[in-house]
Amino acid sequence: MVEEKVLIGVIGGSGLYHLDNLTFVKSVNPETPWGFPSSPITIASLPSGTKVAFLARHGVGHSINPSAVPGRANIAALKHLGVRVILAFSAVGSLREEISPGSFAIPTQIIDRTKGVRPASFFQDTSIVAHAMFGDPFSNKFVSWLEPRVRKALEAEGRGVQLFTDKCIVCMEGPQFSTRAESKMYRQWGGDLINMSVLPEAKLAREAELSYALIATATDYDSWRPQSEAVTAHEVFKTLKANADTSRLVAATILDELQAAIEGNDADVFLEEVGSMKFSIMPRSHKQNPADRKKLAYVLPEYFSGDETVDISSA
Numbered sequence: 001m002v003e004e005k006v007l008i009g010v011i012g013g014s015g016l017y018h019l020d021n022l023t024f025v026k027s028v029n030p031e032t033p034w035g036f037p038s039s040p041i042t043i044a045s046l047p048s049g050t051k052v053a054f055l056a057r058h059g060v061g062h063s064i065n066p067s068a069v070p071g072r073a074n075i076a077a078l079k080h081l082g083v084r085v086i087l088a089f090s091a092v093g094s095l096r097e098e099i100s101p102g103s104f105a106i107p108t109q110i111i112d113r114t115k116g117v118r119p120a121s122f123f124q125d126t127s128i129v130a131h132a133m134f135g136d137p138f139s140n141k142f143v144s145w146l147e148p149r150v151r152k153a154l155e156a157e158g159r160g161v162q163l164f165t166d167k168c169i170v171c172m173e174g175p176q177f178s179t180r181a182e183s184k185m186y187r188q189w190g191g192d193l194i195n196m197s198v199l200p201e202a203k204l205a206r207e208a209e210l211s212y213a214l215i216a217t218a219t220d221y222d223s224w225r226p227q228s229e230a231v232t233a234h235e236v237f238k239t240l241k242a243n244a245d246t247s248r249l250v251a252a253t254i255l256d257e258l259q260a261a262i263e264g265n266d267a268d269v270f271l272e273e274v275g276s277m278k279f280s281i282m283p284r285s286h287k288q289n290p291a292d293r294k295k296l297a298y299v300l301p302e303y304f305s306g307d308e309t310v311d312i313s314s315a
């Protein structure tokens with residue numbers, strides 16, 4: 001029997017370690033060429049039968065620090081399961097007065113302040129070179145599809161949670177929080193939100209040709225407000241549970257519609273990234289190592305499973 005593919009992946013961040021409002025189906029823990037994912041992946045089902053693959057970014061017991069999250073294994077495992085769309089959640093600091101703790105935001109831009117210690121490409125340490133397009137780091141069409149649905153879900157929930165859109169998120173290395181000077185500088189740079197997790201996740205999703213969007217859930221004001229205490233983990237924890245509860249409700253409300261959209265008339269929305277790596281992978285040369293091609297075939301079978309040449313000369 002051919003197992004049906006799970007099209008939607010959900011990545012939960014701090015506070016969101018399971019979607020226990022959905023029905024547990026099974027747990028899988030695939031070993032990828034980049035090792036095991038952060039946690040076993042839970043396949044869960046909505047009442048309609050829609051199945052989603054859920055992964056806890058820091059492990060179910062929050063034992064993985066942000067710099068050590070196995071991003072490549074996470075994205076590769078989800079893609080290998082058949083996932084085409086990833087909805088990621090993250091606890092973030094707010095760099096803007098109006099984005100109060102408890103608010104939700106869907107960012108469209110990223111400023112990279114990670115320090116190069118996280119493997120950020122499937123092509124790293126291989127003989128194959130690729131330069132993925134990343135000017136729009138989230139899937140624009142998916143983000144546009146998502147915004148009205150998340151807003152509606154938050155309104156229906158009736159807790160007065162506000163949604164902010166078109167925001168810029170700074171991704172810092174951590175694990176320590178920012179200094180006050182850094183926090184103020186990020187505001188001047190145009191940053192609206194800050195976390196330690198959206199990179200390299202978004203880059204890897206792009207390389208895997210997956211639709212990827214982030215729902216950022218604000219927990220604190222970071223450290224830019226002159227009269228306020230600088231952020232502490234204790235401060236973050238105060239909002240974490242309520243944000244996680246809201247995230248679970250939002251997920252349960254929109255995932256059926258997302259599944260129908262991926263399979264139905266809106267399918268094009270989720271195909272934006274499909275084929276994009278064709279223009280990013282440098283043409284095959286005799287120096288490409290067959291073992292590297294095999295490894296990459298796990299996540300990009302479209303280009304690496306056969307012996308065919310990726311030809312960009314006619315592009």
Ligand SMILES: CSC[C@H]1O[C@H](OP(=O)(O)O)[C@H](O)[C@@H]1O
Pocket residue numbers: 012013014015057058066089090091092174195196197198233236
């Ligand atoms: C617990 S505060 C810092 C921590 O929280 C965020 O995690 P996630 O994005 O997975 O929700 C942030 O990125 C840091 O990793």
Ligand SMILES: Nc1ncnc2[nH]cnc12
Pocket residue numbers: 091092093094172177178194195196219220221222223231236
């Ligand atoms: N202030 C902050 N800085 C970085 N990551 C965070 N996650 C939650 N709050 C954060």
